[in-house]
Amino acid sequence: MKKRYILKYDDNQYGAIVARDGDETMVQVDDGDMAPVNFRPVLNGKAISIRFGGRLHLIHLSNAEGNGSVKATIGGRPVSLTVMDELRAQALQSLGDAAESGTIAADIPGLVVQIKVAVGQIVHKGEPVIVVEAMKMQNELAASTSGTVTEIPVSEGDSVNPGDALVIIEPEPAV
Numbered sequence: 001m002k003k004r005y006i007l008k009y010d011d012n013q014y015g016a017i018v019a020r021d022g023d024e025t026m027v028q029v030d031d032g033d034m035a036p037v038n039f040r041p042v043l044n045g046k047a048i049s050i051r052f053g054g055r056l057h058l059i060h061l062s063n064a065e066g067n068g069s070v071k072a073t074i075g076g077r078p079v080s081l082t083v084m085d086e087l088r089a090q091a092l093q094s095l096g097d098a099a100e101s102g103t104i105a106a107d108i109p110g111l112v113v114q115i116k117v118a119v120g121q122i123v124h125k126g127e128p129v130i131v132v133e134a135m136k137m138q139n140e141l142a143a144s145t146s147g148t149v150t151e152i153p154v155s156e157g158d159s160v161n162p163g164d165a166l167v168i169i170e171p172e173p174a175v
Contacts, residue, residue, distance in 0.1 A: 008082040102169030106160040110134030
């Protein structure tokens with residue numbers, strides 16, 4: 001089984017193909033050769049050990065950001081890291097217009113754990129509005145624009161899929 005992914009590492013973006021055959025996993029990054037990769041969670045899931053291209057990499061995970069990326073430390077250097085399948089990347093790109101209009105949407109499957117705003121509340125760009133748990137990490141999503149919350153089509157405890165609207169904000173009129 002082969003699957004395509006988009007990797008964002010700081011300001012760089014790469015395409016990757018992951019192929020699994022039984023217990024073996026092979027990875028091809030951009031136009032490189034397919035190479036075996038071994039990975040496993042370590043330190044109670046707070047880090048991932050990856051052996052790829054003859055090198056061992058230890059990636060320490062810290063807090064997640066609202067856009068699905070994770071703050072990580074790779075080789076002692078803090079980075080922003082995002083791995084998403086190609087279809088999710090395309091869906092997120094199409095959601096760009098919705099984000100500018102004030103619609104906060106799920107970017108990965110998850111569970112709504114906390115709604116931090118109410119309908120009618122005025123919010124400011126960057127203010128936390130909802131918390132979604134995905135892959136055992138809680139992601140605090142922030143308002144993409146300043147304005148008034150007009151709709152919250154989800155409830156705490158709801159399962160959500162990529163593209164599902166979570167909070168809708170009517171942007172402040174341009175002055």
